[in-house]
Structures are given as C-alpha cells and as structure tokens.
Amino acid sequence: MSHRVRVNPISCEAHGMCAELLPERVTLDEWGYPVVDETPLHGSQVEHAMRAARACPTFALLVERERERARR
Amino acid sequence: MSGSAPTIAERIPDYEPASAAALPRLLSGIRPRGPLPLDEHVEVHGQLPSAAGRGRRRAREHAGMLIEEIERAGLLGRGGAGFPTATKMRAVAGRRRRAIVVANGAEGEPASLKDRTLLESLPHLVLDGAILAAEAVGADELVVCVCESADTGIGSVAGAIEERAASGERSPALRLAPVPSHYVAGQESALVNYLSGGPAKPTFTPPMPFEQGVRGRPTLVDNVETLAHVALIARHGASWFRELGTPSQPGSALVTLSGAVAHPGVYEIEHGASLSSLVTAAGGATARVRGALLGGYAGSWVSGQLLNGVALSNEHLAPHGASLGAGVVLLLSEQACPVAETARLARWLADQSTRQCGPCVHGLDALAGTIEELAAGIAGARVAQRIDQLASLVARRGACGHPDGALRPILSAVQVFQAEFADHARHGPCAACARPVELPLPERPVSDASNREARR
Numbered sequence: 001m002s003h004r005v006r007v008n009p010i011s012c013e014a015h016g017m018c019a020e021l022l023p024e025r026v027t028l029d030e031w032g033y034p035v036v037d038e039t040p041l042h043g044s045q046v047e048h049a050m051r052a053a054r055a056c057p058t059f060a061l062l063v064e065r066e067r068e069r070a071r072r
Numbered sequence: 073m074s075g076s077a078p079t080i081a082e083r084i085p086d087y088e089p090a091s092a093a094a095l096p097r098l099l100s101g102i103r104p105r106g107p108l109p110l111d112e113h114v115e116v117h118g119q120l121p122s123a124a125g126r127g128r129r130r131a132r133e134h135a136g137m138l139i140e141e142i143e144r145a146g147l148l149g150r151g152g153a154g155f156p157t158a159t160k161m162r163a164v165a166g167r168r169r170r171a172i173v174v175a176n177g178a179e180g181e182p183a184s185l186k187d188r189t190l191l192e193s194l195p196h197l198v199l200d201g202a203i204l205a206a207e208a209v210g211a212d213e214l215v216v217c218v219c220e221s222a223d224t225g226i227g228s229v230a231g232a233i234e235e236r237a238a239s240g241e242r243s244p245a246l247r248l249a250p251v252p253s254h255y256v257a258g259q260e261s262a263l264v265n266y267l268s269g270g271p272a273k274p275t276f277t278p279p280m281p282f283e284q285g286v287r288g289r290p291t292l293v294d295n296v297e298t299l300a301h302v303a304l305i306a307r308h309g310a311s312w313f314r315e316l317g318t319p320s321q322p323g324s325a326l327v328t329l330s331g332a333v334a335h336p337g338v339y340e341i342e343h344g345a346s347l348s349s350l351v352t353a354a355g356g357a358t359a360r361v362r363g364a365l366l367g368g369y370a371g372s373w374v375s376g377q378l379l380n381g382v383a384l385s386n387e388h389l390a391p392h393g394a395s396l397g398a399g400v401v402l403l404l405s406e407q408a409c410p411v412a413e414t415a416r417l418a419r420w421l422a423d424q425s426t427r428q429c430g431p432c433v434h435g436l437d438a439l440a441g442t443i444e445e446l447a448a449g450i451a452g453a454r455v456a457q458r459i460d461q462l463a464s465l466v467a468r469r470g471a472c473g474h475p476d477g478a479l480r481p482i483l484s485a486v487q488v489f490q491a492e493f494a495d496h497a498r499h500g501p502c503a504a505c506a507r508p509v510e511l512p513l514p515e516r517p518v519s520d521a522s523n524r525e526a527r528r
Contacts, residue, residue: 008276009429010471029465033430 002040002066011060018061021052096340097324098300102193107228110235113196120200121306135208144310146322151295152398163282164209167290171211175202177218177296178251178258181368182512183400186326187296189338191225195232201299204306206244209292213245220250255424259472260293273426274472317343318385331403332359347382359405367397370477372484409504410489411496413511415447420513421478432475435466449500
C-alpha cells in the first residue's frame with residue numbers, strides 16, 4: 001500500500017516546518033507555503049513523513065494511504 | 073492558437089440545425105414575464121411521472137430505473153464541471169444514511185443568467201427534477217438554493233413551493249434557501265458548508281458531499297438546469313434526450329449570450345450547434361468580434377478569427393483549449409482592449425478568493441498585479457516568464473477549483489491576444505484602453521434580469 005504526502009491548503013498557515021523536516025518532498029513557494037511532491041513515498045520515507053506531519057503546528061501536512069486518495 | 077492557426081471549419085462535422093419542433097425543450101412555455109404557474113406547467117409538460125403510491129419497494133425500483141435512464145441519456149452536470157449526473161446520483165444512493173438533495177441555483181458567475189432565468193420563469197420544471205432526484209437517491213429532504221440577491225427568483229420559487237403544497241403534489245420536505253451571492257458560494261462544498269451552518273466557503277475534501285454533506289448526511293448537489301433536464305428525461309426517456317446534441321454531450325443546453333450581440337439573453341441550443349447560428353438567432357453581432365469568452369470567468373478565450381468555425385460542444389471546443397462550462401458565451405468587440413479587460417477580470421477573480429488557501433490568496437493577487445503592470449507597460453522584460461511562474465504556483469494548489477478556474481481566462485487571453493499583450497508590455501495603454509469596459513463584473517451587471525430575452 002503506497003503513501004503520499006498532501007497538504008490541506010485551508011489549514012496551512014505557512015509555518016514552514018514541513019520543508020525543514022521533509023526537504024526531500026517539500027519546498028516552499030515565495031510566500032512560504034509548501035509545494036509538495038505528491039508521487040508515492042518510498043517505504044523508508046513513510047515514517048519520516050509521518051513525523052513531519054505530526055510536527056506541523058496546524059496539522060495541515062497529511063500522509064495519506066492510496067485507498068483514501070482513490071475516493072477523491 | 074494565434075491568427076496563423078488554420079480555421080477549424082473543415083474539422084467540424086456538418087451541423088444540421090435541430091428541426092424547429094425539437095427546441096425549445098427546457099424553455100417551453102416560458103412567458104415574457106413572471107413564472108409559469110403549476111397548472112400551465114402541467115399542460116406543457118404533463119404530470120410529474122409517478123413513482124410513489126405503489127409501495128416503498130416499487131418506488132425504489134422505479135427510482136433505480138430513473139438513474140439508469142439518466143445514465144443512458146448521458147446527462148452531464150450543467151454547473152460547469154460537466155460531471156455525469158447518474159454517477160453522482162448512484163454514489164449518493166449507495167450510502168447508508170438518508171440523503172439530502174440540494175438544487176444549486178447560486179449562480180455566482182456574473183456573466184451567467186441561465187439558472188436565474190429557470191428559477192424565475194420555470195420554477196416547477198426545476199422542482200420536478202429535484203423531487204425526482206430526491207426519490208432516485210432516497211432523500212427525504214430537498215433544499216433549493218437561490219442567490220440571495222435574486223429577488224425575483226426567490227419570489228417565484230417560494231410561490232411555486234406554495235402552489236405545490238396547495239395542490240397536494242407529492243414531495244419530500246422542500247425548502248428554499250437564499251445563499252450568499254459571492255462567486256465561490258455556489259461551489260459544491262461551500263454550499264454544503266453554508267447549509268450545515270458554516271460560512272459559504274469551500275472545505276477541504278474528502279469527505280466529498282456524497283459521503284458527508286449537509287449536516288453530515290450524504291448529499292446530492294445538482295445544478296438547477298441539470299435537474300430541469302432530469303424532469304424531462306423522466307418524462308420522455310433517454311433516446312428522446314439524445315435526439316439533440318452530440319454523442320458525448322447529448323441534449324440541449326441553456327447558454328447566456330452577452331457582449332457585442334443585438335439581443336443578449338438566455339437561449340436554448342443543442343450541443344454542437346455552431347456559434348454563428350446562436351449569434352444569428354440573437355440578431356447578429358453589433359460589432360466586429362475580437363474574441364469570445366466561452367464558459368465564463370472559469371472558461372477560455374477563443375480568437376475572433378476562429379469564431380465562424382466554432383461549434384458549441386466540448387469535443388469541438390477542446391482543440392481550442394475551451395469548453396462550454398456553465399454555458400456562458402461572451403463576445404468581446406474590437407472596440408474593447410483585451411489586455412485592459414483581462415487586467416480588470418484578473419483583479420476581480422483575485423478578489424473572489426475566499427482567502428482560505430495561501431497559494432490562491434497570494435498567487436492570484438500577484439498574477440493580477442503582474443497583468444495590471446503589463447497593461448500599464450511597466451511590467452519589465454521578463455513578464456511572460458513571471459506569468460508562467462505564477463500560474464504554476466497557483467495551479468492545483470487550492471482546496472477548491474477557483475484558482476485553477478481563474479487561471480483559464482487569464483492564460484488563454486495571454487495566448488489568444490498575444491499581439492495585444494506584447495504591444496502593451498512594450499508601449500503601455502492603447503487607444504482602446506480608454507473606451508468603456510465590456511466584461512460584465514458586478515459593479516456593471518450584464519443586463520437587468522427582468523429585461524432578459526429568453527427564447528428559441
């Protein structure tokens with residue numbers, strides 16, 4: 001089951017923690033909001049990504065399983 | 073897509089105009105003023121096809137048959153996104169909890185009047201479709217949303233609901249909800265949010281409205297024109313519906329035609345009709361046409377040089393990067409400056425952000441500022457790259473479709489009116505910049521809805 005990183009753009013307040021903690025997946029745009037690589041995470045990155053998600057002050061960084069995304 | 077592109081006239085299959093008897097469908101019986109009363113509505117269209125009164129099980133079978141019929145008809149949603157209506161209904165019908173149906177007549181798009189026209193003039197056709205949809209998905213509650221600034225529409229829907237109650241016509245719990253008039257309020261999740269007691273702003277999805285909509289219940293949100301088609305498909309069937317339109321976009325459609333045309337208003341066309349036949353039906357163009365904005369303020373520009381070859385269906389418009397959206401056709405005259413108009417539109421679109429998502433708030437504002445500078449001739453040499461960069465920072469980064477929708481008219485204008493944009497970037501304002509503006513934005517409505525011409 002593959003995982004992907006996604007941002008809830010409504011919750012996001014551009015704290016930028018995600019880019020600090022997950023630079024391999026997240027860069028910041030010129031206003032400080034995350035630009036996220038949404039391709040599937042490698043197995044070894046999942047736990048790392050989840051740590052970054054837990055550290056987000058507004059819980060706007062999400063690590064979603066494929067099944068959840070299929071419903072979109 | 074500049075002037076050097078060949079016209080696509082030869083690529084359009086021969087368009088056979090629908091026989092005089094085939095249209096109007098939705099607009100049958102429309103009066104020059106005032107709503108069509110229930111008894112006359114029944115005279116024009118016949119009784120609401122029966123489903124209830126035969127036991128719950130039969131009613132449910134009947135409801136399932138309606139969804140199948142709608143699927144065979146190939147009805148696509150008329151709110152702009154063109155999603156298959158039967159698919160949406162099935163998703164709601166398949167949920168365990170009792171569903172709610174929302175008839176979406178919010179129509180925040182300033183260049184569109186077709187939903188308002190339906191609600192004002194033919195409210196019973198919309199209510200028929202909404203009631204049938206509610207039965208099809210097993211809903212016991214039905215909310216008709218009308219833009220709060222559409223006084224005539226609110227009055228006519230309220231009157232129609234009373235007429236039905238008095239006639240004893242079957243219906244689930246039916247109520248009218250005036251909804252805020254801002255542009256994004258009609259977005260599906262914004263409407264659901266509002267009807268659940270929140271602000272009329274989009275929410276992060278999933279959950280989608282069909283999963284958790286109004287007050288957490290599965291919710292079918294359908295545009296009011298879509299529901300009016302449902303009312304006719306239930307009466308006449310899928311094959312009848314497909315007698316008009318194209319195989320991938322069957323049926324007729326309401327379009328709001330405005331701009332440089334003798335009789336702006338709401339018209340019923342069949343999908344695939346040529347744009348020139350529509351303009352002719354509206355008394356012809358009143359000026360040379362520089363371009364047409366198809367699909368409204370979430371739609372795309374097509375160059376005036378190509379207009380004679382344009383057919384109004386998504387498959388025919390795809391080569392132009394355009395689609396019919398919610399049926400807005402706006403003709404910009406040669407008198408107007410497309411750069412100045414785009415600068416105005418870009419600013420208005422930026423102002424329509426509900427200010428929830430950073431990329432939309434900052435990106436659309438920066439893009440509008442860049443276009444304004446370009447129009448003034450002070451944007452600098454790398455303005456084209458800056459526009460591309462901002463577009464990539466805005467695209468697909470909002471919770472709703474507004475930022476992506478806003479990019480379409482802006483980016484397509486930059487492409488279609490390439491020469492004009494290049495000229496302004498170098499030399500600043502042109503002679504046309506000083507002329508009166510043409511794109512209808514709220515401070516300058518497209519036309520008084522009570523003066524509209526609804527016909528064909």
